[in-house]
Amino acid sequence: MQARYDRQIATWLIICAAIIVTMILLGGVTRLTRSGLSMVEWKPLMGIIPPLSEEAWLEVFEKYKQFPEYQKINKGMSLFQFQEIFMFEYLHRVLGRLIGLLFLVPFLFFYFTGRIKAGLTPKLAGMFVLGGLQGLLGWYMVKSGLVDNPRVSQYRLTAHLGTAVFIYAYILWVAWGLRYPSRTPTASQGLQRYASTLTVLVFLMILSGGLVAGTHAGHAYPTFPLMAGSFFPPGLYATDPMWLAAFEDLTTIQFNHRIFAYLIIVLISVFAVKAFSQVGIQDDAKRGLKLMLTLLVIQVSLGISTLLLHVPVPLAAAHQGGAVLLFTAVLYTTHRMRH
Template sequence: MTSLTANTTYASYDRQIASWLIVCAGVIFGMIILGGVTRLTNSGLSMVEWRPLMGIIPPMSEAAWLEVFEKYKQYPEYQQINRGMSLDGFKYIFMYEYLHRVLGRLIGVLFFVPMVYFSLKQRVKPGLMPKLWGLFILGGCQGLLGWYMVKSGLVDRPDVSQYRLTAHLGLAVLIYALMVWLILDLLYPSKAEKVHGLYRYGVVLAALVYLMILSGGLVAGTNAGFAYNTWPLMGDSFVPAGLYNFEPAWYAAFEDIATIQFNHRMFAYALVLLIGVFSLQVLLRTDSGRAKLGAALFLAALVLQVMLGISTLVMQVPVSLGAAHQGGAVVLLTAAIFAAHSLKSAR
């Protein structure tokens, strides 16, 4: 097979692999939103056993439901918060966590089986297989991290550690982001000798959006979104009293709910400014239609996320808006990745 024929063949296979990864990324996106709903409905501690293999089968009889419910009653969430909960109420929260775990297993199968198929059919170009295995291994780590997170809420305090929750969210989003970048590499291979000067700016912005999502994980993990439900002020002032009033002071950024919410807001304001400048620069300094589209989508996603964030805050974090805000953050990250990637081959 000549080099030209091989490149043409692999280009066709690349599109097939990209289509499969797009499906996987879409399911992971749904998984992230479902994880947010599970958190917002306080359902995450309803399944007190991991059971990675048998856990895919839900209780199938009234006796089985009662047995699972009795196990739940032995843990702090029932004893301190949900004492007296009915079996129907337990079924409601159980099903959210159950669906979250089953979807995680489904993603593993959805990724592993086609990966093996493409490999056996020799449709994976050189250098791509290690990246696919890396994504698969990270997915396995995500499952373990999810149970490690849940365990933190089954001891004394009926709430998971904000650090473990943020790590769990962060790894899920990282897997999604790496997959999106890989998809773009397959669909739009760069042929430029050097990247556009704004490319590194775009990559940095994508990283900052990712850090913003981690900041949101701390907000969710500490319920800091309920601390101040006014905007643009936090209570009666823009800067609330008592910020960083910890010893050492930096510890407040992870433990004090007022400081955590304030930092999340400031991070958002900084991103609004930086993304606005970046998008304007791309529109003025490039002649690439894809780069200009990326900048426009980045701005649109930013506006949507700002609106969702403010609405979620002032309406005191309803489940629907809270989940939409988490999904909007991932949409913003997707737009950031697309905008940055489009500059790899832009003039």
């Protein structure tokens, strides 16, 4: 009976994780359409109710006009134009609240019906707390763009993205542990460590993508494979102190993101060769490897296309989604090799 309950909980967690991917994609579209600063107030409870009349819309619009994004970038925009950007941010926030409800209600049901096995409750409660903190971090990010410079901090944006991906990964890891029976790993310890290292590196690449997004560094060099006619572009790490360039210099940020991509292409290719050549690798791990290689090709293609076409919203959003899917494939392969 407990095995049945474990499968139920795993299915619920996987559904929550899938909605988090949608949340990440919607967050990316919100950023790409410059909609994130359209809601200048944070109302965790009442914020779920949008303006329902023209008078209410005008009141919200007047509040927006008091902040730098309208005064420095969107001055003179119409109410209809404001409504367009407002709805992206509104839907992003509402989806966040919906995820909270979709997590809390089933969690309480499973808890009070005694379906959660020993040791799992703290993990599930931790997920819920992390989700609440993620909402606070989102507002902390938005606040950074409501001051003199109408652009959110790339540090806060990257932290917000990274936390979302971390919560997503944690939920999936626990769900897979419930969904699949434990067995003796067939992959060597070296291969298991390699897989774990890849998981960390892909996560770090996603964070570097957050820095690219937060600084709009993707627009700086819309060429491939060279930047300003050179593999090592002029001005690389030219800040004082030098390490600050990795976080604030557009040239260095884009260069680092490219280097991360090259490194991961090589490491995943080597990993796949090693894994397929090892005798006894389980079929589910092999499926993960094949999916990883497929998504790697797609993600590289999306990245290059996004760059050359000057970051169009559909392609850029697909590139962000592709990064999460690639991370998922690497995480899944790691899990199956270790467990």
